Amino acid sequence: MIVFPVWFLQILVIGALVLCSAGVAALIVFLSSDSKNNRIW
Amino acid sequence: MMFDFPIASAPVLSQQWGYILLILFSVLWISLGIWWGRRAKSYDGFAVAGRNVGLALGTATAVATWITSNTTMLAPQFALQLGVWGALAYATASFGLFAFAPMSGRIRRLMPNGYTAVEFVRRRYGLLGTIPFLVISLFYAITWLISMSMAGGKLLYVLSGIPYEVGMTVVVLVCVLYTLFGGMYAVIGTDFIQSLIILVGLVVVAVAVLTQIDIADVHEKLAADRPMLLSVLFPAALMSLFNNMLFGFGEIFHSNVWWSRAFAMREGVGPKAYALGGMLWLPVPIVAGFLGLAAPALGIGVSQPDTVGPMVAATLLGWGGALLVFIVVFCSLASSIDSLLAATADLIVNDIVEPVLSKRTSDETKRRLSAYSIIGLGLLAWSIALPNVGTLATVLFFAGPMVGSCIWPIVGGLYSRRPSPTAAALAMILGSVAGLIAYFTIGWFVSSLVGAAVSGLVFGIMTWLSCEAFDFDTLAGPPKQTSATEVGGVS
Numbered sequence: 001m002i003v004f005p006v007w008f009l010q011i012l013v014i015g016a017l018v019l020c021s022a023g024v025a026a027l028i029v030f031l032s033s034d035s036k037n038n039r040i041w
Numbered sequence: 042m043m044f045d046f047p048i049a050s051a052p053v054l055s056q057q058w059g060y061i062l063l064i065l066f067s068v069l070w071i072s073l074g075i076w077w078g079r080r081a082k083s084y085d086g087f088a089v090a091g092r093n094v095g096l097a098l099g100t101a102t103a104v105a106t107w108i109t110s111n112t113t114m115l116a117p118q119f120a121l122q123l124g125v126w127g128a129l130a131y132a133t134a135s136f137g138l139f140a141f142a143p144m145s146g147r148i149r150r151l152m153p154n155g156y157t158a159v160e161f162v163r164r165r166y167g168l169l170g171t172i173p174f175l176v177i178s179l180f181y182a183i184t185w186l187i188s189m190s191m192a193g194g195k196l197l198y199v200l201s202g203i204p205y206e207v208g209m210t211v212v213v214l215v216c217v218l219y220t221l222f223g224g225m226y227a228v229i230g231t232d233f234i235q236s237l238i239i240l241v242g243l244v245v246v247a248v249a250v251l252t253q254i255d256i257a258d259v260h261e262k263l264a265a266d267r268p269m270l271l272s273v274l275f276p277a278a279l280m281s282l283f284n285n286m287l288f289g290f291g292e293i294f295h296s297n298v299w300w301s302r303a304f305a306m307r308e309g310v311g312p313k314a315y316a317l318g319g320m321l322w323l324p325v326p327i328v329a330g331f332l333g334l335a336a337p338a339l340g341i342g343v344s345q346p347d348t349v350g351p352m353v354a355a356t357l358l359g360w361g362g363a364l365l366v367f368i369v370v371f372c373s374l375a376s377s378i379d380s381l382l383a384a385t386a387d388l389i390v391n392d393i394v395e396p397v398l399s400k401r402t403s404d405e406t407k408r409r410l411s412a413y414s415i416i417g418l419g420l421l422a423w424s425i426a427l428p429n430v431g432t433l434a435t436v437l438f439f440a441g442p443m444v445g446s447c448i449w450p451i452v453g454g455l456y457s458r459r460p461s462p463t464a465a466a467l468a469m470i471l472g473s474v475a476g477l478i479a480y481f482t483i484g485w486f487v488s489s490l491v492g493a494a495v496s497g498l499v500f501g502i503m504t505w506l507s508c509e510a511f512d513f514d515t516l517a518g519p520p521k522q523t524s525a526t527e528v529g530g531v532s
Contacts, residue, residue: 013251039307
């Protein structure tokens, strides 16, 4: 049986965690940028 | 993303703390709803947040709405039962957000004063296309609303022991109240806070797991005890992959939850917000799924697979983990229920009441009708969810082939002048029927696939046979009179 290698699982999990963290940072940066330009809504 | 399974397990948080959190967050959401509701003076403000939502709130609302309680609870179960492919299959639901990104820009340009997806179908395909599309839209929205209400009661019971009736009632009531006060402003505003809480909560729990166990140890344990979960060729998981993806495409392309956001975002924001929303949503089922994969390696016995995520968090982080999971789940529930209430109320007002009245309804009347619709939808969901009939949850799986059959009529109608009303109507009806037959004769894992395939085939043949030359300019509808309250709606 062909199984996913350990490095694939590592990339998947660490990559997903980095993306989630980057997402939180991106949302805060976007909010700050929208807020500066008075364009939140 | 919409799935539902029965849930039952021992609470991971005390009932007292469950009530404290429930009260705290209920007060927070309702207060924010009232605060943001001050902006919702006109109907445009209430229904589409003044059509001026920026990138931050636009991106967050796409993420939060697509993260339902099932995304955080069911993705670990998918991984525990279907392995790495299970988490990846769940993550493919983000492709719907990527695909909708360019569509949202076109929708906003073609219908600058639009409110609903059904309005597009009515102008594009007339009554013939509207009837099946409205039936599918309402069926999907109402079953999803009932399913989320039931999930709210069940999850709060599982997590804290709060009785089902109490938890379900509070979740529905809170969402109805803040949507009623703040309309789309409240829905999108709370989505921003909810998306931050969900993403941070998931990262904290996953990092806590990684401090206790290495990914290589998880891999080693799975390879020794449950090698199928690591298999590259796991048939059951592979079969569900394309079905889930098409279900996701169908859900997003047809649902007014997503169209109303496209109308609410400022010109040019929609494509970026939906693409970024997809990027931010993509890792959520993978992080949540990792909790499921880690459970066997951590020696956590799981009697109920659907509670594996909370069990892992509570075991590793104790009281704090259980608290965090409760908050994440409550946010996931609220972010979906409020969106459904607002978007379905728009359907009722703009696509049922206004056409039946056969006259242009004033903004004030539409605002009042929206409020009645939100209360009515909340009452409907509450009364059907109250008896907690487990089999009701399975009804929403019927929506899979039905929404799958809407993909081609929506995409074709949005980008090509050729498709006719007959092609759209037949594609939706025959696709739904074929998909439902596949659901009962083969299984859920092929129903959306069959629905979308048959619908595509019918739509293609009918478009080839009866070609039209639709004028896209007619989608804009009659010019709208702008009231004083709608001018200069920036924050």
